[in-house]
Amino acid sequence: MISRKRSTTLSAGLLTALCLAASTHGAPAAAASYPVNRAALTRSPLYTSGRLPTADCPEKPVTPGSVSSARRYVLPLLDCLGEAWKAQLAKARIRFSKPGVQFITRPGRVCGHKWPKNAQGLYCPSQRRIVIMLDKHLTEQAEDLFLLDVIAHEYGHHVQNLAGIEAAFNSLTYRGKPEYYEQYRRLELQAECLAGAFVGSIWNSLDRTSDDWDYLLEATRESGDERAKVRDHGKGRNIANWLSRGFKAAGPGACNTWAAGAAMVASTPA
Numbered sequence: 721m722i723s724r725k726r727s728t729t730l731s732a733g734l735l736t737a738l739c740l741a742a743s744t745h746g747a748p749a750a751a752a753s754y755p756v757n758r759a760a761l762t763r764s765p766l767y768t769s770g771r772l773p774t775a776d777c778p779e780k781p782v783t784p785g786s787v788s789s790a791r792r793y794v795l796p797l798l799d800c801l802g803e804a805w806k807a808q809l810a811k812a813r814i815r816f817s818k819p820g821v822q823f824i825t826r827p828g829r830v831c832g833h834k835w836p837k838n839a840q841g842l843y844c845p846s847q848r849r850i851v852i853m854l855d856k857h858l859t860e861q862a863e864d865l866f867l868l869d870v871i872a873h874e875y876g877h878h879v880q881n882l883a884g885i886e887a888a889f890n891s892l893t894y895r896g897k898p899e900y901y902e903q904y905r906r907l908e909l910q911a912e913c914l915a916g917a918f919v920g921s922i923w924n925s926l927d928r929t930s931d932d933w934d935y936l937l938e939a940t941r942e943s944g945d946e947r948a949k950v951r952d953h954g955k956g957r958n959i960a961n962w963l964s965r966g967f968k969a970a971g972p973g974a975c976n977t978w979a980a981g982a983a984m985v986a987s988t989p990a
């Protein structure tokens with residue numbers, strides 16, 4: 721069984737650094753319509769595709785600090801994510817394909833980019849590849865739900881890519897950095913919401929208690945842009961809110977961050 725012993729501290733940046741790589745986001749322009757006026761983002765068929773199929777996806781045991789056991793934990797989870805999103809995208813009439821997966825244990829160049837500082841996961845849109853950093857921060861906390869959240873979040877970026885959301889985001893214009901970061905946060909918060917939706921869909925098959933979920937939410941609240949230099953993921957409270965919304969709905973209908981009010985996607989005050 722999975723040990724429920726908890727780390728006393730959450731490594732700074734663990735949940736703030738679930739990244740998307742290689743953004744080719746559009747150049748500044750005067751014609752931006754605030755907040756977002758793009759049907760591919762605000763009216764994606766994903767939002768009306770209903771709940772994700774309920775699935776059995778029990779977690780494998782993880783030995784804290786063991787990379788090989790973390791891999792054995794992650795691989796079946798990726799299969800479950802693939803099954804779930806394949807069925808969901810079919811309902812939304814969006815073509816599905818599996819992402820590539822790469823594990824690394826130390827920072828280096830990935831997808832032609834330097835690994836972002838403190839990142840635990842990365843999605844490379846052009847290569848449709850999920851990259852997971854199985855370093856000691858993650859493997860030592862793998863008995864909690866962090867690893868599940870990282871994988872489901874990066875898979876959320878893959879879903880955004882397949883649904884054309886990534887491309888639409890890249891084509892958005894913006895007036896200056898604050899607006900650019902707000903658009904970026906809408907993308908990131910949506911990936912987190914999609915992660916919550918997946919976890920909600922498999923929750924009954926996990927040997928977990930509500931305390932485990934509350935612990936993830938609490939740690940998420942304590943993460944976020946408050947601890948980062950770049951204000952591109954949202955304040956911890958907002959990240960936790962979108963994670964929770966997705967979880968409760970167990971489907972992407974709760975994840976339309978593109979139509980949400982500014983407060984729901986806010987970062988910290990400058």
Ligand SMILES: [Zn+2]
Binds near residue numbers: 738
């Ligand atoms: Zn992300």
